[in-house]
Amino acid sequence: MESTYKKKSQIADVWSRFKRNKMALAGLIVLVVMIILAIFADVIADFETEVIRQNIPNRLQTPCAQHWFGTDEFGRDIFARIVHGTRISLQVGVISVGIALIVGGFLGAIAGFYGGAIDNVIMRIMDVFLAVPGMLLAIAIVAALGSSMTNLMVAVGISSMPSYARILRASVLSVKDMEFVEASRAIGAKNMTIIMSHIIPNSLAPVIVQSTLGVAGAILATAALSFIGLGIQPPNPEWGAMLSSGRAFMRDHPHVVLFPGLSIMLTILVLNMIGDGLRDALDPRLK
Numbered sequence: 280m281e282s283t284y285k286k287k288s289q290i291a292d293v294w295s296r297f298k299r300n301k302m303a304l305a306g307l308i309v310l311v312v313m314i315i316l317a318i319f320a321d322v323i324a325d326f327e328t329e330v331i332r333q334n335i336p337n338r339l340q341t342p343c344a345q346h347w348f349g350t351d352e353f354g355r356d357i358f359a360r361i362v363h364g365t366r367i368s369l370q371v372g373v374i375s376v377g378i379a380l381i382v383g384g385f386l387g388a389i390a391g392f393y394g395g396a397i398d399n400v401i402m403r404i405m406d407v408f409l410a411v412p413g414m415l416l417a418i419a420i421v422a423a424l425g426s427s428m429t430n431l432m433v434a435v436g437i438s439s440m441p442s443y444a445r446i447l448r449a450s451v452l453s454v455k456d457m458e459f460v461e462a463s464r465a466i467g468a469k470n471m472t473i474i475m476s477h478i479i480p481n482s483l484a485p486v487i488v489q490s491t492l493g494v495a496g497a498i499l500a501t502a503a504l505s506f507i508g509l510g511i512q513p514p515n516p517e518w519g520a521m522l523s524s525g526r527a528f529m530r531d532h533p534h535v536v537l538f539p540g541l542s543i544m545l546t547i548l549v550l551n552m553i554g555d556g557l558r559d560a561l562d563p564r565l566k
Contacts, residue, residue: 296560303556306549313546317366324359331355331514339532349534351525353514357534360516361542367517368546371432371501372494378436380490383443388482390444391451392474402448405441413438417500421509431510435497446489450482457481484561488554495550502543518543 298304316323324330334354342349348357383405390401408416420434454460455478463473502519504510511517513524518539525535 293560297556300556300559302552303559306552306556309545309549310553313365313549314369316362317369320363320366323362324356326363329356329359330363330516339528339535341532342534348538349532351521351535352528355514357521357538360521361518361538364516364518364521364539364542365546367428367511367515368498368501368543369494371428371435371511372497375432375435375497375501376439376490376493378433379439379443379493380486382436383440384447384479384486386440387444387447388451388474388479391448392455392470392478398448401444405444408438408441414500414503417504418507418509421504426509426512428511431501431504434504435500438500439493439497442493443486443489446485447479447482450485451478454478454481488558488561491550491554491557495547495554498546498550499543 320326332355334350337346337350337354338352340346340350340354346356346358348361351357351360386401386405390398411419417434417438420437421430424430424433459481460473460477463477468476501510501517502522505517505519506523508523511520513520521539522536522543525532525539529536
């Protein structure tokens with residue numbers, strides 16, 4: 280009972296500090312709206328008739344009451360495509376960061392806990408990954424595996440993995456010699472139990488912040504790969520692919536690239552604002 284109360288009080292304390300940051304709170308509200316749009320995208324606009332099907336007589340219409348963001352070069356409603364693109368971008372961002380966090384975080388925790396030769400081997404492998412620019416590594420993986428949403432998430436996740444390994448390793452090094460870890464060893468707990476039940480949960484604060492910022496980076500990487508033709512393939516409504524297909528019309532019909540570009544910018548801005556707010560809320564020195 281006391282542990283549950285303490286956990287609730289810690290969460291309430293973090294939330295209290297987070298909501299003092301008005302920019303972060305505004306970012307959270309916008310993100311919630313985007314998540315709702317992604318969940319109910321099929322209710323807002325039918326995928327087959329409004330997002331995929333071409334309607335050439337309505338091509339390149341400017342924003343109006345019927346088409347809030349106008350139509351693209353194939354007569355498809357840009358607002359409907361952006362709403363469905365929100366689902367794709369958030370899905371790719373969250374899953375790719377999840378891959379990076381699970382694989383990289385676990386390797387970092389193992390390296391920090393055991394140290395010695397295991398630490399050297401794992402971190403030197405991570406250094407090899409870090410020696411290759413993340414975007415170049417993602418391009419190489421997608422080019423090798425082929426262009427698909429699954430391969431894109433794997434590529435972005437693998438290219439982001441080393442940063443999570445290094446962050447969690449540093450956190451584990453600062454936690455593994457604390458009293459509660461020694462107490463677990465004293466009662467005979469196995470190393471893997473200590474890592475999963477005590478080390479990782481008490482090392483998550485910096486990882487949570489990095490994950491929030493990492494989702495923003497993953498969405499940007501997804502848009503960049505789709506822009507050069509290695510990500511989500513048309514006619515799927517991914518924002519980077521929409522920018523790529525509409526750039527030929529941006530001089531006379533700027534709305535074709537304006538709204539996908541604003542969507543990418545707003546999403547990255549919102550996630551960075553939330554990340555900054557979480558960093559301040561989870562920092563014990565700022566209590």
